Amino acid sequence: MTDETSKHGSHxxxxxxxxxxxxxxxxxxxxxxxxxxxxxxxxTIGIQYGIxxxxxxxxxxxxxxxxxxxxxxxxEPIPWIGSWFGPDNAPDGIMLPExxxxxxxxxxxxxxxxxxxxxxxxxFGNYVVPLQIGAIDMAFPKINMTSYWVxxxxxxxxLVSFFLPGGAANSGWTSYAPLSVIATMGQTAWLIGMVxxxxxxxxxxxxxxxxxxxxxxxxxxxxxxxxxxxxxxxTAFLLLLAFxxxxxxxxxxxxxxxxxxxxxxxxxxVVSGVPLTNSGGGSPLLWQHLFWFLAHPEVxxxxxxxxxxxxxxxxxxxxxxxxxxxxxxxxxIFLGFMxxxxxxxxxxxxxxxxxxxxFFQTTTMIISIPSIVILTAFFxxxxxxxxxxxxxxxxxxxxxxxxxxxGLTGLPLGLAPADIHLHDTYYVIGHFxxxxxxxxxxxxxxxxxxxxxxxxxxxxxxxxGKLHFWGSFIFLNGVFMPMFIQGLAGVSRRLxxxxxxxxxxxxxxxxxxxxxxxxxxxxxxxxxFIINFFWSMKRGKKVEDxxxxxxxxxxxxxxxxxxxxxNFAHIPDVHRGPYEYSVPGGSRDFTPQNERA
Amino acid sequence: xxIPYTSxxxxxxxxxxxxxxxxxxxxxxxxxxxxxxxxYVLLRVAAPAWPHGYELLNIPLxxxxxxxxxxxxxxxxxxxxxLMLKQFNKYKMYMGLTILCALAFLVIKYFEYSHEFIEGRxxxxxSYLGLYFTLTGLHGLHIVGGIIVNTYxxxxxxxxxxxxxxxxxxxxxxxxxxxxxxxxxxxxxxPVLYLL
Amino acid sequence: xxxxxxxxxxKSVRKYIVVFxxxxxxxxxxxAISTMxxxxxxxxxxxxxxxxxxxxxxxxxxxxxxxxxxxxxxxLILTAVFLILLMLLPVSTYLDRVVH
Numbered sequence: 032m033t034d035e036t037s038k039h040g041s042h043x044x045x046x047x048x049x050x051x052x053x054x055x056x057x058x059x060x061x062x063x064x065x066x067x068x069x070x071x072x073x074x075t076i077g078i079q080y081g082i083x084x085x086x087x088x089x090x091x092x093x094x095x096x097x098x099x100x101x102x103x104x105x106x107e108p109i110p111w112i113g114s115w116f117g118p119d120n121a122p123d124g125i126m127l128p129e130x131x132x133x134x135x136x137x138x139x140x141x142x143x144x145x146x147x148x149x150x151x152x153x154x155f156g157n158y159v160v161p162l163q164i165g166a167i168d169m170a171f172p173k174i175n176m177t178s179y180w181v182x183x184x185x186x187x188x189x190l191v192s193f194f195l196p197g198g199a200a201n202s203g204w205t206s207y208a209p210l211s212v213i214a215t216m217g218q219t220a221w222l223i224g225m226v227x228x229x230x231x232x233x234x235x236x237x238x239x240x241x242x243x244x245x246x247x248x249x250x251x252x253x254x255x256x257x258x259x260x261x262x263x264x265x266t267a268f269l270l271l272l273a274f275x276x277x278x279x280x281x282x283x284x285x286x287x288x289x290x291x292x293x294x295x296x297x298x299x300x301v302v303s304g305v306p307l308t309n310s311g312g313g314s315p316l317l318w319q320h321l322f323w324f325l326a327h328p329e330v331x332x333x334x335x336x337x338x339x340x341x342x343x344x345x346x347x348x349x350x351x352x353x354x355x356x357x358x359x360x361x362x363x364i365f366l367g368f369m370x371x372x373x374x375x376x377x378x379x380x381x382x383x384x385x386x387x388x389x390f391f392q393t394t395t396m397i398i399s400i401p402s403i404v405i406l407t408a409f410f411x412x413x414x415x416x417x418x419x420x421x422x423x424x425x426x427x428x429x430x431x432x433x434x435x436x437x438g439l440t441g442l443p444l445g446l447a448p449a450d451i452h453l454h455d456t457y458y459v460i461g462h463f464x465x466x467x468x469x470x471x472x473x474x475x476x477x478x479x480x481x482x483x484x485x486x487x488x489x490x491x492x493x494x495x496g497k498l499h500f501w502g503s504f505i506f507l508n509g510v511f512m513p514m515f516i517q518g519l520a521g522v523s524r525r526l527x528x529x530x531x532x533x534x535x536x537x538x539x540x541x542x543x544x545x546x547x548x549x550x551x552x553x554x555x556x557x558x559x560f561i562i563n564f565f566w567s568m569k570r571g572k573k574v575e576d577x578x579x580x581x582x583x584x585x586x587x588x589x590x591x592x593x594x595x596x597x598n599f600a601h602i603p604d605v606h607r608g609p610y611e612y613s614v615p616g617g618s619r620d621f622t623p624q625n626e627r628a
Numbered sequence: 629x630x631i632p633y634t635s636x637x638x639x640x641x642x643x644x645x646x647x648x649x650x651x652x653x654x655x656x657x658x659x660x661x662x663x664x665x666x667x668y669v670l671l672r673v674a675a676p677a678w679p680h681g682y683e684l685l686n687i688p689l690x691x692x693x694x695x696x697x698x699x700x701x702x703x704x705x706x707x708x709x710x711l712m713l714k715q716f717n718k719y720k721m722y723m724g725l726t727i728l729c730a731l732a733f734l735v736i737k738y739f740e741y742s743h744e745f746i747e748g749r750x751x752x753x754x755s756y757l758g759l760y761f762t763l764t765g766l767h768g769l770h771i772v773g774g775i776i777v778n779t780y781x782x783x784x785x786x787x788x789x790x791x792x793x794x795x796x797x798x799x800x801x802x803x804x805x806x807x808x809x810x811x812x813x814x815x816x817x818x819p820v821l822y823l824l
Numbered sequence: 825x826x827x828x829x830x831x832x833x834x835k836s837v838r839k840y841i842v843v844f845x846x847x848x849x850x851x852x853x854x855x856a857i858s859t860m861x862x863x864x865x866x867x868x869x870x871x872x873x874x875x876x877x878x879x880x881x882x883x884x885x886x887x888x889x890x891x892x893x894x895x896x897x898x899x900l901i902l903t904a905v906f907l908i909l910l911m912l913l914p915v916s917t918y919l920d921r922v923v924h
Contacts, residue, residue, distance in 0.1 A: 291752030
C-alpha cells in the first residue's frame with residue numbers, strides 16, 4: 032500500500048489561523064525500514080495488523096479444514112497433503128487423535144488471539160479510530176509499534192510450537208488443568224506465546240483509551256462519537272482489566288509445568304498408572320476461574336468491534352441516522368460492565384452449588400438484554416431507510432440475523448438446567464461459531480470492503496465481493512447449523528472421530544460429511560476475496576475521497592488514502608452528530624460531521 | 629508531528645496523556661496481582677492446613693526490606709518534587725537513592741531466597757511456598773523493571789531536562805506512580821505472606 | 825494544587841515526610857501485632873486494615889490521588905469493583921460447592 036500523497040503532505044505546512052497541523056518545517060524522508068517495517072504511524076500499523084491477522088485467520092481456518100476431513104471420514108488417509116504431517120502426527124496420512132487435539136487447540140487459539148481480535152482491534156481500531164476522532168495519530172505511537180511487534184513474536188511462538196517434540200498445545204484453547212500441566216512441550220510454548228499476546232493487548236488497550244479520551248478534536252463530544260469508536264473504547268477496557276488474571280494464571284501454569292508447583296494440580300493424581308510426585312493441594316478449578324475471568328469478556332471483545340462496524344455501514348447505507356444511538360451507547364457500556372460478572376456460566380458443570388449457579392445464571396440472562404437492544408436498534412435502523420445494497424451492506428445486513436441466531440442459542444446454555452444437557456456438546460460449538468463466524472467475521476469482511484477505498488483510493492470489485500458474500504453466507508450456515516442438531520443429540524465436542532463410537536451419536540453422524548463439505552466450499556468461497564483484495568490494490572477502480580458519501584470524519588476530512596503525515600490537511604472541528612443523513616432541508620442526503628451548522 | 633497533550637494537560641480532563649496512560653496500566657496491574665491474591669485466598673481456604681509465615685520465613689529481614697522499599701517511595705516522590713522546584717542536582721540525588729534502595733531490596737531478597745533453598749524449601753514444596761515464590765518473584769520482576777526505567781531517567785534519559793524540562797518532569801512523575809504502585813503491592817504482600 | 829507554585833511543592837514535601845513517619849510507625853505496629861499470634865480471623869482482619877491504611881497513604885499522598893482528576897477516580901473505581909468480584913466469587917464458588 033504506497034502513499035503517493037505523502038509528498039503532498041510534507042509540503043502542506045501550517046494552514047490558517049487556529050489550525051495546528053505540523054509544528055516543524057523540515058520533514059526528513061524515513062528509511063524504508065522506518066516507514067514500512069518499524070513504523071509508528073497508526074495507518075501503517077493498522078495495515079500490518081490487518082495483513083498478519085488475515086494470514087493467521089487463513090491458517091487457523093486451514094487447520095479446521097484438515098480436521099473436518101477426519102470428522103467426515105474418520106480413519107481415512109488425508110488426501111494430497113497427508114504425508115506432509117509426518118509419522119508422529121499422521122502415519123500413512125491417517126490423523127492420530129493427538130494431532131487432532133493439536134489442530135483443535137491451535138485452531139481456537141489462533142482464530143481468537145491471532146486472528147479475530149488483532150483484526151478487529153489492532154487493524155480496524157488502529158486505522159480508523161484516530162481518523163474518526165480527528166487525531167493525527169494514536170496517543171503513544173511508539174507503544175503502538177511495540178504492541179504490533181510483540182503480537183508478531185507471540186504469533187511466531189505459537190506457530191513454532193507445531194515443530195516441537197510432541198507438537199503444539201493440545202489441551203484445547205482453554206488449556207484446562209491438570210491435562211495442560213502434564214501435556215507436551217507445546218503447551219509451554221502456548222503459555223509463553225500468550226504472555227506475549229497479552230502484553231501486546233495491554234499496550235494496545237492503554238493506547239486506545241488514552242487516545243479516545245484525550246485526542247478527540249474540537250466539538251467531538253462523547254455523544255457525537257461514531258458508534259464504532261464507542262465500541263473500540265469499551266473493548267479496550269475489557270482487554271485492559273480482564274487479560275491480567277489470565278496472565279497471572281499463565282505464570283502459575285508455567286510454574287506448575289516448569290517448577291513443579293501445584294497451583295492447579297490436585298493431590299493424588301495418577302497419570303498412566305504412575306502417581307505424580309508433586310505436592311498436590313492445588314485446584315483445577317482455580318485455572319478455570321482465572322481463565323474464564325478473561326475468556327468471557329474476551330468473547331465480547333470479539334463481538335463489540337463487529338457491532339461498531341455494522342453500525343457505521345448500516346447508517347451509511349440506509350441514508351438515515353442510526354435508530355436509538357443513545358440507547359446503543361448505554362447498552363454497550365452496560366454490556367461491557369456485565370461481561371465481567373458472568374464468567375462461571377462456563378463452569379456450571381463443575382460441582383457448583385445452587386446459590387452461585389443461580390447468581391451466574393441471573394447475570395447471564397441480564398447480559399442478553401443489552402445485546403438485544405443493540406440488535407433491535409440495527410433492525411429498526413433499516414425501517415424507512417433508502418437501502419443501498421453495496422457489498423459492505425450485504426455483509427452488514429447478514430450480520431443481524433446471524434448474530435441473532437448465535438445470541439438466541441446462547442440462552443439455553445446460560446440456563447443451568449438446560450446447560451446440564453448441552454455443556455461441552457456440539458451445540459456450544461454451534462452457538463459460539465454463529466456469533467464469531469457468520470457474525471463477527473462477516474462484519475469484519477464488511478469493514479474491509481467499506482474501508483478499503485479509504486486506505487487505497489480504490490474500490491474492491493463488487494462482482495467478486497458478491498460472490499464472496501453469497502458463498503460465505505451459504506456455507507457458513509452449512510457448517511454450523513447442523514451442529515445444533517448434533518449437540519442436542521448429545522454429541523460431545525473435541526472427539527477426534529466426530530462421535531463415531533457413541534450410540535447416541537449414530538443418528539446424527541451423517542451431518543459430519545455435510546458440514547465438512549460445507550467447510551471446504553467455504554474455503555473455496557474465500558478465493559474471490561483473496562484475489563479481489565490484492566488485485567484491487569493495484570487495479571481496482573479509482574474512487575473519490577468520500578466514495579460512500581458518508582458523514583464521519585475519516586471520509587469527510589481526509590483524502591483516500593489519508594495524508595501519510597498527520598492525516599489531515601486541516602484538523603477538522605466537529606459541529607454535529609455522526610449520522611446526519613437525509614437531514615430535512617439539506618442539499619444532499621448526508622451532512623458531514625465537520626460541516627458548520 | 630506533535631501529538632497534543634503530551635506535556636500540557638487537556639482542559640476538560642485536566643490530564644496529560646502519559647498520566648492517564650500510567651493509571652490505566654496500574655489498573656491492569658491491580659488485576660494482575662489481584663488474581664494472584666485471589667488464588668492465594670482460594671488455595672488457603674480450601675487447604676486442610678496452612679503454615680504461618682513466621683514458621684518458614686525471616687520476618688526481621690523482610691521488615692527491613694519493607695522499610696527500605698517505603699523509603700525508596702519517599703525518595704522517588706522527592707526526586708519529582710525536586711524537579712518541580714527546578715533543583716536538578718537534588719533530583720539526581722533522590723533518584724540515585726531510590727535506585728540504591730531498590731537494589732538493596734533485591735539483595736535482601738536474594739539472601740531470603742537462597743536461605744529457603746538451602747533449607748530445602750522450593751516453590752514445589754507446598755502451595756504456600758509456591759505462592760510465596762511466585763508472588764514475591766513477580767513483584768521482584770516489577771522491581772527490576774522499575775530499576776531499569778529509573779536508571780534510564782537518572783542517566784541517559786536525564787538529558788531531556790535541558791531540552792524539554794516539562795516533559796521530563798512528567799516522565800519522572802509517571803515513573804514515580806509506577807514505583808509507588810510496586811511499593812503498594814509490597815505493603816499488602818508483606819503481611820499476607822509473612823505475618824499471617 | 826498548582827504545580828507551578830514552589831510553596832505548594834514545599835507544603836507537599838512536608839506532607840511526604842509526615843506520611844513517611846506514619847508508614848514506618850504502621851509497619852512497626854503490624855509486625856508487633858503479628859508477634860501476638862492472634863487467632864486467624866482477627867490476625868487477617870487487623871493485618872488487612874493496617875495494610876489498607878498504609879496503602880491509602882501511599883496512594884493519596886505519594887501518588888497524589890487525593891487531588892486527582894475525575895477520570896482517574898472513575899478508572900480506579902471500575903478496577904476496584906472488578907477486583908472485588910475476582911477476590912470474592914471464586915472462593916464463594918468453592919464454599920458453595922456440592923459436597924457429598
